[in-house]
Amino acid sequence: MPHIVTENCQSCRFTDCVSHCPVECFHEDDERLYINPDVCVDCGACIPACPVQAIYDVVDMPEDKDPWIKVNAERSKTLPVIMSKQEPLPTAEARRTELGL
Amino acid sequence: MLKIHIAIVGSGPSGFYAAEALLRSDLNVEVNMIEKLPTPFGLVRSGVAPDHPKLKQSILVYDRILKQDGMNFFGNVTVDEDISVEDLLKTHHGVIMACGAPLDNKLNIDGENLKGSHAATAFVGWYNGHPEYRDEKFDFKQKTAIVIGHGNVAADICRILSKPVSELKKSDIAEHALDALAESQIRKIHVVGRRGPVQAKFSPKELRELVDISNVTTEVDVNDCEIGEQCKVELSDPKNISSGKNLELFRSFSELQTSPELTPHSPRKIKFRFYLTSQKIHGAETVEGMSFFKNQLGGQAFSQTVISTGETEHISCGLVFRSIGYRGVPFKDIPFCDDQGKIPNKEGRVIKNGKAMPGVYVTGWQKRGPSGIIGTNRADSIETVDCLLADMAGVEKTPKSGSDGLTALLKKRQVQIVELDDWLKIDTSEIARGKKYGKPREKFTRVDEMLDVLSV
Ligand SMILES: Cc1cc2nc3c(=O)[nH]c(=O)nc-3n(C[C@H](O)[C@H](O)[C@H](O)COP(=O)(O)OP(=O)(O)OC[C@H]3O[C@@H](n4cnc5c(N)ncnc54)[C@H](O)[C@@H]3O)c2cc1C
Ligand code: SF4
Ligand code: SF4
Numbered sequence: 075m076p077h078i079v080t081e082n083c084q085s086c087r088f089t090d091c092v093s094h095c096p097v098e099c100f101h102e103d104d105e106r107l108y109i110n111p112d113v114c115v116d117c118g119a120c121i122p123a124c125p126v127q128a129i130y131d132v133v134d135m136p137e138d139k140d141p142w143i144k145v146n147a148e149r150s151k152t153l154p155v156i157m158s159k160q161e162p163l164p165t166a167e168a169r170r171t172e173l174g175l
Numbered sequence: 176m177l178k179i180h181i182a183i184v185g186s187g188p189s190g191f192y193a194a195e196a197l198l199r200s201d202l203n204v205e206v207n208m209i210e211k212l213p214t215p216f217g218l219v220r221s222g223v224a225p226d227h228p229k230l231k232q233s234i235l236v237y238d239r240i241l242k243q244d245g246m247n248f249f250g251n252v253t254v255d256e257d258i259s260v261e262d263l264l265k266t267h268h269g270v271i272m273a274c275g276a277p278l279d280n281k282l283n284i285d286g287e288n289l290k291g292s293h294a295a296t297a298f299v300g301w302y303n304g305h306p307e308y309r310d311e312k313f314d315f316k317q318k319t320a321i322v323i324g325h326g327n328v329a330a331d332i333c334r335i336l337s338k339p340v341s342e343l344k345k346s347d348i349a350e351h352a353l354d355a356l357a358e359s360q361i362r363k364i365h366v367v368g369r370r371g372p373v374q375a376k377f378s379p380k381e382l383r384e385l386v387d388i389s390n391v392t393t394e395v396d397v398n399d400c401e402i403g404e405q406c407k408v409e410l411s412d413p414k415n416i417s418s419g420k421n422l423e424l425f426r427s428f429s430e431l432q433t434s435p436e437l438t439p440h441s442p443r444k445i446k447f448r449f450y451l452t453s454q455k456i457h458g459a460e461t462v463e464g465m466s467f468f469k470n471q472l473g474g475q476a477f478s479q480t481v482i483s484t485g486e487t488e489h490i491s492c493g494l495v496f497r498s499i500g501y502r503g504v505p506f507k508d509i510p511f512c513d514d515q516g517k518i519p520n521k522e523g524r525v526i527k528n529g530k531a532m533p534g535v536y537v538t539g540w541q542k543r544g545p546s547g548i549i550g551t552n553r554a555d556s557i558e559t560v561d562c563l564l565a566d567m568a569g570v571e572k573t574p575k576s577g578s579d580g581l582t583a584l585l586k587k588r589q590v591q592i593v594e595l596d597d598w599l600k601i602d603t604s605e606i607a608r609g610k611k612y613g614k615p616r617e618k619f620t621r622v623d624e625m626l627d628v629l630s631v
Contacts (some may be wrong), residue, residue: 096188096233115229118378119550127413131380134420144478158199158557175413 075132076111077120082128083107086169088162089121089128101153110150111143124144137175179204179567183265184254185273186210187217188549189539192556193238193271199244200564205577206246207267209368211253212306213593213601215241219274219549221305221617224331224339225346228615241595247578247628249585250593251622257590258581260535262621266580269534269563271507273523273556276516276540276621278500282323286456286465287497291317293326295498297608302335302356304349304618305554314461317493321465324498325368327590330385332496337391337443346615348607362441367448367479367488367505371472372399372425375449379420385445386424393428395448400426408476409513441528448536452481458600464491501545509535517544523559524566536563597629604628 079091081088083106092100099113100120107110109120109129121129132143179202183190186208194206212222216234223230241248252258254274279294281287291314300308320336323330335343340357355620368375372395386393394512402410402420410419425447451467458464466489471483502516512519520542524531539552539561547555576583585592593601601619606615619625 090554093557094550096550097236115232117230117233117550118380119548119553122414123554133383134379143513147534158462 075115075116075128076146077097077108077109078115078130078132078135078139078140078142078146079109079126080128080130080135082126082173083124084169085163085165086126086128088170089156089159090125092157094119094158098155098157099150099154101123101150103149103153107156108150108153110148111147113147124171126170131155177203177571177574178577179265179269179571180272180575181206181269181563182267182581183208183271184260184263185217185271185275185539186215186237186248186250187220187273187275187276187539187552188233188237189270189542189552191240192553193273193538193560194246195236195240196552196557196560197563198240198245200560202564202567203571207249207256207578207581208241208247208264209249209252209254210259211251211256213251213573213622215248215250215598221303223303223549224335225303225348226334228346231347231551246500246597247534248593248598250583250598251591252585252625255507257585261417261505262584263581264320264534266307266576266584267534268573268575269536271523271559271563272506272518272535272537272541273539274504274506274541276503278502278516279497279505280500280516282453282497283498284453284455286458289456289462290314290460291458291462292456292498295324295332295348295496296444296501298332298335298496299328300347302352304347304352304620306620306622308379309620311350313355314493315355315361318360319363319365319490320361320494320496320556321365321490321492322496324365324449324499324500325366326376326498327371327376327378329366329382329496329498330377330381332498333366333385334388336364336402337359337385337445338388342389342390342482345613345620347614349618349620351620353461353474357371361443363444365446365448365453365492367453367490369450369452369465369470370479371402371406371449372422373402373409373418374479375418375421375447376387377421379417379424381494382421382424386428390442392442392444395425395428396448397426399447399449403472404474405472405474405479409479412477412513412564450481450574454487457489462493462495464489465495467616480484489519500538503541504542516542518540523555523562546592580603591626593608593626594631601625601628 279296450470469486473482506513525535605616
């Protein structure tokens with residue numbers, strides 16, 4: 075069972091998760107990141123790295139987030155891999171405050 | 176463009192992620208990775224449990240890095256035996272130490288050296304086919320084992336001790352270990368920690384795996400799961416989700432009933448024990464039992480310490496495995512922090528007498544101490560390489576001999592270098608040996624056997 079990026083990643087994109095991933099399985103578009111379930115080795119290193127708790131192990135994910143499984147699988151197939159941490163989007167800090175984290 | 180030559184000592188995850196960051200930089204870099212074994216990948220090969228094959232796929236990334244232009248592998252070369260850090264600094268502009276933390280912490284109690292009392296490092300290295308632990312012996316005729324420590328390595332040990340061998344035999348576990356474990360008589364494993372269920376360092380995932388092993392029951396005393404106010408404060412921290420999940424899992428384990436006689440066919444039992452500090456291992460020549468001081472917690476949330484209740488408890492057992500942390504090895508030309516078992520550093524720059532040592536850097540477990548999983552080392556090595564790159568402006572104007580100089584020096588000292596092509600031969604040969612048994616590989620467990628592959 076892979077790891078999944080969910081809605082909290084929206085307009086935030088601190089990319090701390092990427093530098094903690096041992097296997098290059100994050101993909102990006104302008105808004106958020108996606109994990110390629112075929113490459114993810116389920117190590118869990120990205121979970122504590124994400125400042126807004128956007129990443130879940132599928133086994134521990136609240137059920138209402140299930141649709142994200144498909145979104146990650148599909149979007150990661152077509153989007154480019156992201157390998158290094160980038161500047162967070164300008165909205166990142168505001169988003170973190172909004173989420174109360 | 177002139178070249179910058181960097182030596183990386185150690186080929187575990189942190190070494191590879193440092194190489195990756197160097198090769199991805201804008202500079203013209205040559206990376207020479209030095210490894211004491213003929214085989215690369217550090218603890219991903221010899222630490223990560225054989226029944227976690229998915230995690231070992233990070234090797235695919237390392238394999239790609241090994242084959243990149245500008246990357247050279249110098250296997251079978253031990254720093255401080257075959258070559259010194261000073262030698263490396265003469266031939267390179269910079270040296271990154273990435274040697275991990277291979278020694279185990281001791282309990283420092285009476286009886287620790289009795290036969291039957293083992294370090295986690297020895298057992299893990301043995302079942303994973305690490306040559307240094309090839310000849311370890313474990314007495315699996317014993318019925319009861321105690322594992323000291325509440326972290327993921329302790330969980331690995333419990334799993335390997337309790338899993339039916341039918342579930343291990345398609346993994347890359349060493350053949351000698353599989354044979355020995357097939358004869359195991361162990362029925363009960365006590366997993367002992369000093370503090371409570373909220374402070375246990377298991378990841379919930381590893382804990383859940385123990386519950387899922389067929390024909391194994393997990394037990395806990397319900398009273399141990401009654402937690403105090405300070406523990407509740409710890410659990411309310413959103414960063415502490417794992418502890419909450421662990422507690423839930425512990426609570427779901429069956430309570431110890433007046434347990435029936437252990438027979439060779441009764442399920443194996445793993446019992447989680449809390450609030451116990453090791454006092455003494457008993458026995459004449461071999462381990463016969465272990466005694467503990469009973470504790471309770473005191474102090475504020477997140478810094479709760481143990482206070483002895485004055486009572487003690489004795490558990491009969493024939494095997495003890497201590498898994499209470501790892502420490503690094505000191506190197507000759509480099510300072511070492513004995514308290515923490517690591518190299519003193521600031522963001523990866525090695526600090527000697529309060530100042531950064533020119534050209535010497537450190538990453539991974541040798542930098543942070545033994546904490547963090549495979550991926551943690553990637554972020555860590557990026558930090559170290561960022562420091563190194565910032566320091567390297569203009570150094571290429573002082574040319575260094577790099578791989579040529581290093582090769583010449585090692586040849587003069589009659590060291591047999593295992594290069595990339597040699598490792599690939601060993602790799603192919605291991606995979607072929609494994610095929611026969613339906614295993615991903617059958618590792619060579621002696622350095623001589625590995626080198627023999629290269630002499631044909
Ligand atoms: C038992 C165990 C199980 C683990 N399981 C997991 C897991 O399931 N998932 C996970 O994500 N993480 C796991 N880890 C953690 C992970 O293995 C470490 O985070 C990681 O290996 C640390 O990388 P490193 O490069 O710092 O050290 P290491 O991997 O230890 O690599 C150090 C390398 O340096 C070499 N070396 C040492 N001395 C010298 C010398 N003098 N000269 C030349 N070379 C030398 C060694 O041979 C070794 O290859 C586990 C760790 C252990 C101990
Ligand atoms: S760290 Fe979290 S929020 Fe930031 S990019 Fe990664 S998943 Fe998204
Ligand atoms: S679980 Fe591990 S492999 Fe999977 S995305 Fe997170 S860091 Fe990468």
